[in-house]
Amino acid sequence: GAGVSQSPSNKVTEKGKDVELRCDPISGHTALYWYRQSLGQGLEFLIYFQGNSAPDKSGLPSDRFSAERTGGSVSTLTIQRTQQEDSAVYLCASSFSRQSTYEQYFGPGTRLTVT
Amino acid sequence: AQSVTQLGSHVSVSEGALVLLRCNYSSSVPPYLFWYVQYPNQGLQLLLKYTTGATLVKGINGFEAEFKKSETSFHLTKPSAHMSDAAEYFCAVSDAGYSTLTFGKGTMLLVSP
Secondary structure (H helix, E strand, O other), X not given: OOOOXXXXXXXXXXXXXXXXXXXXXXXXXXXXXXXXXXXXOEEEEEEEEEOOOOOEOOOOOOOOEEEEEHHHOOEEEEEOOOOHHXXXXXXXXXEOOOOOOOOOEEOOOEEEXXX | OOEEEEEOOEEXXXXXXXXXXXXXXXXXXXXXXXXXXXXXXXXXXXXXXXXXXXXXXXXHHHOEEEEEOOOOEEEEEEOOOOHHHOEEEEEEEEEOOOOOOEEOOOEEEEEEO
């Protein structure tokens, strides 16, 4: 079946602009996660959604970052007023449930470059 | 708080040699432990995981890892490296029952002919 898809695969934006990154999880997966992968910082958790529950936003680095998940499926990560330190690969993952025993399936990522 | 330390940002081996990638964790509760592999321009793929039970876990592509509680380690091994194993490997930990993963900084495995 189809895996996790993300769009765009690459995004170049100017400092100060807003960007939206999209994630389509695997059908039937109720849990969805966003991670950021940057040089020197490794992989960092940003936010996760579980069904209709309030999302866990504890990993968002600033209030310029926000995310939503519509209809329990597609998710959009929005970064407002982008800064050069936001340059990274943003990875989305989904799993059948929030339980750790269920594997998280990762998408290929969106590479964001802020100039 | 949990943390993961991967010793060595780069490890080089010859084809056919033993692969050993080191991972140590810190967790205040019984951990779930994972190894992921990332090929260039791809997402992460789960190699293997430890949740409960047998401490030696086998994964895909001939990899295995052993959970050693006394050493707080979860090292990844493969008896004989193949060129196709060249990739970046990430160790991760989560609380039992919870889903947020805390990753190490990754180890790039280089395999030479």
